[in-house]
Amino acid sequence: MEPNVEAVQPQFRSGISGTKPGGMGFVFDDIHGLIPGPPETDGTSFTALLELPPPQAVELLVKEDFPAKSMPPPIFPSNIALIDRASMFSVFASADNPPESTNILSVSSSMKTDSVKQEPLESEHHRNSSSPAVSNQSLKSIKRKEREKKVKESSKKSKKLEANEASDGSGEQLPYVHVRARRGQATDSHSLAERARREKINARMKLLQDLVPGCNKSLQISGTAMVLDEIINHVQALQRQVEFLSMRLAAVNPRIDFNLDALLAVESESSIDNSYLGMFPPSIWPEGQLNSSRQQQPWLLDGLHPGRVDDTSNFITQENSLLSYDSPPNSASLHSSQLKMEL
Amino acid sequence: MNIQPPNSSSIKSRFAVKFVQAMKRLSKRRGMGDRYKRYRATRAAARVSLAAAVGPERAWSRAVLRRIKKRRGLIGRTTTNPRRNLRGLVPGGKGMDYCSLLSETAHYITCLQAQVQVMQDMLHLSSP
Numbered sequence: 001m002e003p004n005v006e007a008v009q010p011q012f013r014s015g016i017s018g019t020k021p022g023g024m025g026f027v028f029d030d031i032h033g034l035i036p037g038p039p040e041t042d043g044t045s046f047t048a049l050l051e052l053p054p055p056q057a058v059e060l061l062v063k064e065d066f067p068a069k070s071m072p073p074p075i076f077p078s079n080i081a082l083i084d085r086a087s088m089f090s091v092f093a094s095a096d097n098p099p100e101s102t103n104i105l106s107v108s109s110s111m112k113t114d115s116v117k118q119e120p121l122e123s124e125h126h127r128n129s130s131s132p133a134v135s136n137q138s139l140k141s142i143k144r145k146e147r148e149k150k151v152k153e154s155s156k157k158s159k160k161l162e163a164n165e166a167s168d169g170s171g172e173q174l175p176y177v178h179v180r181a182r183r184g185q186a187t188d189s190h191s192l193a194e195r196a197r198r199e200k201i202n203a204r205m206k207l208l209q210d211l212v213p214g215c216n217k218s219l220q221i222s223g224t225a226m227v228l229d230e231i232i233n234h235v236q237a238l239q240r241q242v243e244f245l246s247m248r249l250a251a252v253n254p255r256i257d258f259n260l261d262a263l264l265a266v267e268s269e270s271s272i273d274n275s276y277l278g279m280f281p282p283s284i285w286p287e288g289q290l291n292s293s294r295q296q297q298p299w300l301l302d303g304l305h306p307g308r309v310d311d312t313s314n315f316i317t318q319e320n321s322l323l324s325y326d327s328p329p330n331s332a333s334l335h336s337s338q339l340k341m342e343l
Numbered sequence: 344m345n346i347q348p349p350n351s352s353s354i355k356s357r358f359a360v361k362f363v364q365a366m367k368r369l370s371k372r373r374g375m376g377d378r379y380k381r382y383r384a385t386r387a388a389a390r391v392s393l394a395a396a397v398g399p400e401r402a403w404s405r406a407v408l409r410r411i412k413k414r415r416g417l418i419g420r421t422t423t424n425p426r427r428n429l430r431g432l433v434p435g436g437k438g439m440d441y442c443s444l445l446s447e448t449a450h451y452i453t454c455l456q457a458q459v460q461v462m463q464d465m466l467h468l469s470s471p
Binding site: 197200201204205207208211212228231232234235236238239241242243245246247248249250251252259260262263264266267268 | 429455
């Protein structure tokens with residue numbers, strides 16, 4: 001057993017979704033003897049690209065620094081029997097979780113199948129070096145648990161450790177390169193890079209979702225076609241609004257000289273009180289539009305279905321109140337779909 | 344993440360200054376009667392002023408300014424071209440990878456919103 005341990009030294013990692021302080025201490029002593037002295041802390045781990053690494057699925061056998069700290073990653077033998085035993089206890093690697101071994105019996109039972117996952121662990125080294133990031137990590141880890149859990153049930157592959165060592169760079173935390181390999185996922189550099197890219201894309205989609213009104217209904221974070229459609233609609237709507245406003249301004253232009261100071265005063269007001277501007281438009285728009293648009297360049301109105309102008313005005317009213325975050329988002333998509341049909 | 348989200352009020356004030364200047368210049372030009380040309384020129388001025396207010400930081404503003412310098416099909420982008428594609432909507436969106444396209448879109452949306460607010464204020468001020 002000990003020669004096995006020293007020879008192969010894969011690292012072993014499994015998914016945990018809950019913390020159960022377990023009294024598994026009695027089995028520890030068996031395996032304690034099998035673990036080589038110094039844990040490996042270098043080399044073979046990645047840290048997540050954008051978000052902080054979810055210190056999720058670490059299954060560790062705890063050594064002497066068992067009670068207090070977060071764990072150094074021990075090295076597991078490739079012996080199946082030992083791993084089965086080892087699967088009976090698992091420890092969270094994040095700082096806020098108790099270092100006690102926790103066990104998810106379902107996970108362990110699923111792990112007792114033939115294949116053994118060997119995935120790179122995040123080294124203790126990393127976590128200690130980024131201690132302010134740890135608290136963030138724990139928050140993000142909680143947020144990511146559900147996603148992780150889904151991933152964990154996926155198939156497991158076994159990979160050689162050397163490949164990971166080769167593909168990894170230095171052990172320090174560059175802001176760019178490192179990606180955590182989660183449980184149940186492939187660990188070659190291609191899929192890691194792809195996963196990083198996907199995380200990036202998902203993060204930005206989430207940002208866009210927050211930006212566009214009417215996207216928060218679907219609670220999915222992923223880039224579904226609906227979200228993209230909403231984004232496209234919103235951009236188109238804003239561009240149309242700009243055109244419409246420029247048309248009106250072009251009509252107003254020769255008569256009145258523009259007052260820059262008043263404009264800037266209004267802008268600074270709006271920065272103080274955002275709702276102020278929101279109140280204005282809905283009351284003024286319908287009257288002003290109906291009056292001036294009839295007087296304006298008839299060339300534009302000829303080509304348009306007369307109903308369209310009203311729809312536009314309604315739509316813009318809704319848009320304005322949307323922009324001041326007053327009205328429910330449902331109407332926006334309704335009106336934009338109306339406009340789409342008109343077009 | 345990479346670059347900070349835009350400060351809406353600063354963009355608004357910068358855009359307001361540039362746009363008002365452009366409109367004053369426009370009103371002084373002779374060739375503009377009460378015509379279609381003025382509408383197109385106003386639209387062009389709005390787009391250019393926004394891009395100039397944002398500056399060369401973002402890819403989409405760089406793309407707009409590039410298009411001006413090359414004087415190519417400047418604002419001949421058909422009014423609300425029926426492109427159901429994000430790449431066709433965001434300026435400079437064709438040559439970007441997807442990630443940066445998404446971040447550019449986010450910035451572009453905030454700038455468009457700022458632009459709309461400023462122009463609405465201009466309208467309200469001029470003809471209350």
